[in-house]
Amino acid sequence: MRILGLSFDYHDAAAALIVDGVPVAAAQEERFTRVKHDRRLPENAARWCLERAGLSAGDLDAAVFYEKPFRKFSRILAGCLGTFPSSAGLFRRATAAWVDERLWVGPRIERAFGLTQDKVLFCEHHLSHAAAAFYCAPFDEAAVLTIDGVGEWATAAVGRGRRGQDGGWDLSLDAEMRYPHSLGLLYSAFTAYLGFEVNEGEYKVMGLAPYGRPRFADQIRAMVRPFEDGSFRLDLDWFVFQSDPTRAFARRFEEAFGPARAPEAGDPAADPRLCDVAASIQLVCEEMVLALAREAHRRTGSRHLCLSGGVALNAVANARVLRETPFERVWIQPAAGDAGSALGAALYAAHALGRPKRYEMKRVDLGPEHSPAAAVEAFRRAGLAHEEIGDESKLCGRVAGMLAEGKVVGWHQGRSEWGPRALGHRSILADPRPAAMKDTVNEKIKFRELFRPFAPSALGRLAGEWFDLGGSPAPDPYRFMLATAPVRADRRGRLGAVTHVDGSARVQTVFPDQDPLYHRLIESFGAATGVPVVLNTSFNLKGEPIVETPEDAVATFLASGMDALVVGTFLVPNRNAAAAPRRKVWAVSAKQSDAWAW
Amino acid sequence: MGRVREAVRRLGVVGELLAFLWRERLWWMIPILLAVLAVGALVLFSSSPVVAPFVYTLF
Amino acid sequence: MNKTTDSGALARVRRRFAEAVRAGARVQAAVLLTAVYFLVLGPAALLTRLLGVDLLCRRRAAKTGWTERAPRDPRELLRSQG
Missing domain, CATH: 3.30.420.40 (ATPase, nucleotide binding domain)
Known part of the structure; x- marks a missing residue:
């Protein structure tokens, strides 16, 4: 079929x-x-x-x-x-x-x-989310929890997937919370308040949170009004998203938390008040996700949880679900939005x-792949000299050496990833050791906010030595960079570029069955440096989609300050055709005034 | 021919929508829906430079 | 008339007329939809309030935010847009 x-x-x-x-x-x-x-x-x-x-x-x-x-x-x-x-x-x-x-x-x-x-x-919006999780998860039976902004009426749903009497797998949602009482919309209201673009800037709120103290958490809890069964009712006097096409929060927000940050205003991490607001909403969000997950467990008694919906991309909340709920195993859809x-x-x-x-x-490379001829043609058009290194171990050794020298490398391999995370097929890679590498990549390569952290990709079998993953084998969500973990205290000095201010990292564990080439590259870097971890960020510039074709990769390479580019077996070892980065915004952001609920 | 088929198909969608509202006991939405669709049709009609001068004379 | 045979001035006039018509249609839509909002939605809103219909689940006395869902046949569910 x-x-x-x-x-x-x-x-x-x-x-x-x-x-x-x-x-x-x-x-x-x-x-x-x-x-x-x-x-x-x-x-x-x-x-x-x-x-x-x-x-x-x-x-x-x-x-x-x-839907x-x-x-x-x-x-x-x-x-x-x-x-x-x-x-x-x-x-x-x-x-x-x-x-x-x-x-x-x-x-x-x-x-x-x-x-x-x-x-x-x-299909139904939340059933689609639920199916994306349960029908991809390694469980015959599981509780299913979906949390997002809003679908038709539902804003969160809880249900169960299991093997049916006829031998198939049945999935049903037993209860739902309804609009306008929405955790996703609550988080997005704070995203807008903090001056970030809704449906895009939620990661930034999560990244900003560790810079602050959650001193507004009680005020936010009061506007949420939680029930004992994990559900809640928003106090709608705080919000206008239910009546305003472009705004989310009412004036009361500014009376309670101070003036909203204007979009594109200066560095929010420099303003302790904004950091505290981010820390507060993040903490309350985590508490609400935990309460919902516990309710899913109470209703089903299952040992397994499948999680999906936009809120399931909150890696910090996911980490707490892994550690603080009764579920033995949790599986999260990598494209949870x-x-x-x-x-x-x-x-x-x-x-x-x-x-x-x-x-x-088990792997998310479900997107297009491109022929070697397409790569050669892209290099020719840009006038880039390149070498072909057919032997994978030689290629990995060479790139690992470049990374160890402090070079930043664009890495374009095979089929592109499904979901918002680059997991080693459309990635920009760098040395995770020097703390200064974070600023280098933020300022010269990605042109993005300096407060935002970078993620590490770690060799799966050794990752537990570097990160506290809460068990061995590491929980599945780490395979897809869906949860944060504390960097082990004695290793933080050696992972300066990927350790966030709170000592955490959104780590990806890489195994050979998932991605043999990327695994081999990290192994080579580990052999060269003693650190089996690389800095991995998506292959794009701020505000642009992740690159798809070799042509996109070359354009982004030339528009940024990357040192080298790998497309398949081809290596462009230096910026031979372009001395200086040529910042060129060739993608258009589909800024949506209707980013709310209609 | 394509446009006629498209119009008929859209009328079918309106019928399905009305049936849905009836089934869900959302009767009160039906007048709103019909008014909105009438406005939509009028606006669509008046967006065409060929027809616009005639539509505007109605107001 | 074919575009390629339009003189430059005529093409400009046609384009501006089309733009004006589209702008007019936008204004017309806004005016008419506002009228629908107050004349059709208004009375319905008044009625729902008089009847105490809680459209946005605002009632403070509620003890849970969950709404239980009735089971639906998956095949049947997929057929309907609603």
């Missing part, structure tokens, strides 16, 4: 193709269009998925949209009604957008792919319509 999953119209459009229950291709539209967070119908991504599998749209058994448009539209109208007369602006903008295109999702999919109406299906729901919707349909074999997601 061949099923195409699609998510679009809100943010991070994506497509995923499932053949006989196994994902064969999945990618976000932004990687093709170079428009950050591109939300348009993912025609490019979907066509590539079909091409990759050697199929045409006519071969599909179904195309599944990741229910009618239910969502009715929630928006109900919200406008409930906040009358202050929601006139929201009503105008939302209804215009819905009548213009969002109501017609079905016909748009039919037209884009030449499908008949009966082949276009619709809405893009991942393209995969979830397709997997849900695959299991609902058939009885496919069980799939376990």
Whole structure:
């Protein structure tokens, strides 16, 4: 059975193709269009998925949209009604957008792919999240918890996946919390208050938090009003997202926490008050996620937890779920946000319509790969001299040596990663040892905020010696850089560039079964330096999508201050064609005024 | 022909939406929906430079 | 008339007219939707408030934020847009 999953119209459009229950291709539209967070119908991504599998749209058994448009539209109208007369602006903008295109999702999919109406299906938003986690996890039975901003009505849901009587795997959500009572929207309101872009800057809040003290936590707890069963009711007097199309927090925020930070204002880490606000919302968010996870355990009694939804990308909260809940094993969908729901919707349909074999997601390289000829052509166009190093161990040895010398290397290998994290296929790599390397990469390569930390990729079998991963083998989320861990105190001096101010790191453990080449590179770096860890950040510049093609990689290489570039077996050992970085913003950020809930 | 088919398909979607609202007992939303769709159709119509001069004379 | 046969001045006039029409349509949409908001949504909002319908789950007396979900047949669920 061949099923195409699609998510679009809100943010991070994506497509995923499932053949006989196994994902064969999945990618976000932004990687093709170079428009950050591109939300348009993912025609490019979907066509590539079909091409990759050697199929045409006519071969599909179904195309599944990741949510229910009618239910969502009715929630928006109900919200406008409930906040009358202050929601006139929201009503105008939302209804215009819905009548213009969002109501017609079905016909748009039919037209884009030449499908008949009966082949276009619709999953539920949180079921798509849940399926993206449970149907990729290595469990026959598990509690399932999804937490995000809002889908149709649900903002969080709890349920269970298990083997059914007919031999298939059943997934159901038993209870949900409903809009506007949303942990995701609460966190995003603080993201906006701190001057970051919603749906993009949440990582920055998490990165800023360790610089502050959570002295506002009690005030935030008071606006959340938690119940004993992990659920909560937001005090809506603090928020305006339910009635305002572009704002999230009410004036009371500024009375309680001081003036909001203007977007693009100076370094927030230099303002202790802003750091304290970030620390406070992060702490409350962690407490709420823990309470929800404990409720999932109370309801199901399961030993396993599957976690998904945008909030499941909060690596600090995830680390606490790993350590402080009764679950023995936790599995988190690497593309936990809405893009991942393209995969979830397709997997849900695959299991609902058939009885496919069980799939376990061990690696995330589900995106496009590019031929050596494409790399050579990209180098030729840019006038870059390159060498081909066919032997992998020689290539890894050479690159490890360059990293050990302090060089920053662009690393473009194989198929691109599914999800927001670069895990060694579209990465910028550097030496994790000198603390100054963090500023070098932030200032000269990524052009991003100096307070933000960088993540380490560590050799899986040795990672426990460097990081306190809370057990051996390390929990699964570390494979996909989904949780933080304390850097062992005696090793912090040797991991200066990847240890955050609180002594933690968002570590990725790399095993040979997951990525043999990247594993070998880290092994080579370890042999050369005694530190089996590299600094790994996504291969992009601030505000741009992660590179996809060798051409993208070359353009980013030339626009930044990277020292060397590796594409497949080709090495560009220096910036021979371009003496100075040429900062060129060639991607467009799809800034969305409608980043809230409509 | 394509446009006619598209219009018919969209009418079908409106029918499905009305059925959904009825099933969910969201009757009160039906007049709102119809008013919004009427505005949408009018605006779509008046966005066309060919038709606009005639539509604007209505106001 | 084919675009390539348009004289420069005529093309400019056509473009500006189309832009003006689109701007007019945007204003028209805003005015009409505002009217719908107050004339259609307004009475409905008044009615729901009089009837005490809690559309945004604001009631403070609630003891939980969870809403239990009724089981749905997966195949059936996928067919519907709502």
